[in-house]
Amino acid sequence: MTTSLTSLRADAxxxxxxxxxxxxxxxxxxxxxxxxxxxxxxxxxxxIAAMRYADRVALGPALDAARQYGxxxxxxxxxxDRTTARLPPSVGVDDAHAWVHAAAASVPEAERDRFCWRLxxxxxxxxxxxxxxxxxxxxxxxxxxxxxxEEIEARAAAAAGAPVPTEPPSAAEQSAQSAxxxxxxxxxxxxx
Numbered sequence: 001m002t003t004s005l006t007s008l009r010a011d012a013x014x015x016x017x018x019x020x021x022x023x024x025x026x027x028x029x030x031x032x033x034x035x036x037x038x039x040x041x042x043x044x045x046x047x048i049a050a051m052r053y054a055d056r057v058a059l060g061p062a063l064d065a066a067r068q069y070g071x072x073x074x075x076x077x078x079x080x081d082r083t084t085a086r087l088p089p090s091v092g093v094d095d096a097h098a099w100v101h102a103a104a105a106s107v108p109e110a111e112r113d114r115f116c117w118r119l120x121x122x123x124x125x126x127x128x129x130x131x132x133x134x135x136x137x138x139x140x141x142x143x144x145x146x147x148x149x150e151e152i153e154a155r156a157a158a159a160a161g162a163p164v165p166t167e168p169p170s171a172a173e174q175s176a177q178s179a180x181x182x183x184x185x186x187x188x189x190x191x192x
Contacts, residue, residue, distance in 0.1 A: 003015065003016065003017045003018075003038075003040060003045055003046060004016045004046070005046055005051070005055070005059045005063065006055070007054070007055050007058045007059055008023060008024055011026065012024035012025065012026050013025045013026075013031060013059065013062060015031075015034060015035075015038070015040075015106075017038050017040070020107075020108060020111050021108065022034055022038075022103075022106045022107055022108075023106055024106065025103075025106045026102075027102070028062055028065040028066045028068075028069055029066075029069045029095075029098075029099040029102065030099060030102035030103050030105075030106060031062065031063075031066035031069070031103075032065075032066040032067065032068065032069025032070035032071075032072070032073065032099065033069065033070065033073060033099040033100050033102065033103035034066075034103040034106060035066055035067060035070040036069075036070040036073045036074055036103075036122075037100075037103055037115065037118070037119045039122075041067055041070045041071060041074065046063060048060055048063070069099060072087060072088065072091060072096070073096060073099065073100075075087075076096060076127075077122070077123055077124060077127055082124075082125065082126050082129060083129050084129060085128075085129055093128050093129065093130070096128075097128055097132070100119065100123070100134070100135055101135065101137065103119075104116055104119065104135055104137055105137075112137070116135045116137065119134065119135060120133070120134035120135055123135075
């Protein structure tokens with residue numbers, strides 16, 4: 001999985017990740033939300049030493065600042081109490097929500113729905129603590145119908161021959177499955 005940063009005109013940045021160009025990313029907050037969404041917050045996500053000197057000078061500080069925004073989002077999303085925000089005092093929930101929208105705006109149109117669904121799943125249930133969907137772009141709300149998206153991803157992965165990511169069943173699902181198995185009639189191994 002190759003990921004690269006490119007400096008564009010007038011302080012804009014392009015991220016290329018899995019052959020998709022995310023551009024223009026104009027501010028550090030949007031870049032941080034994009035790094036969070038693509039799971040690129042780690043220091044090893046980009047090879048800064050391999051960049052040209054001019055790009056290192058321009059993109060290194062922007063990448064460091066963007067990581068801070070991404071880590072703020074990560075901390076907020078990982079909170080146990082979903083009713084209260086876990087953000088620094090100078091950052092409001094509306095600010096974090098705007099970061100996510102700015103990141104989604106940098107995604108190419110052909111990839112935007114898939115990106116938004118994945119980001120909504122990453123953000124989890126009620127990420128903003130007020131019942132709003134995770135992302136709402138162009139009258140589309142992402143984060144409300146995850147089950148349908150899982151089916152679409154499963155079909156796409158099966159068509160591509162890739163393994164389908166599955167989540168372990170919840171405790172309620174496991175107990176329901178064991179209850180059904182307990183009362184099921186045993187199959188007759190010999191046909192009549």
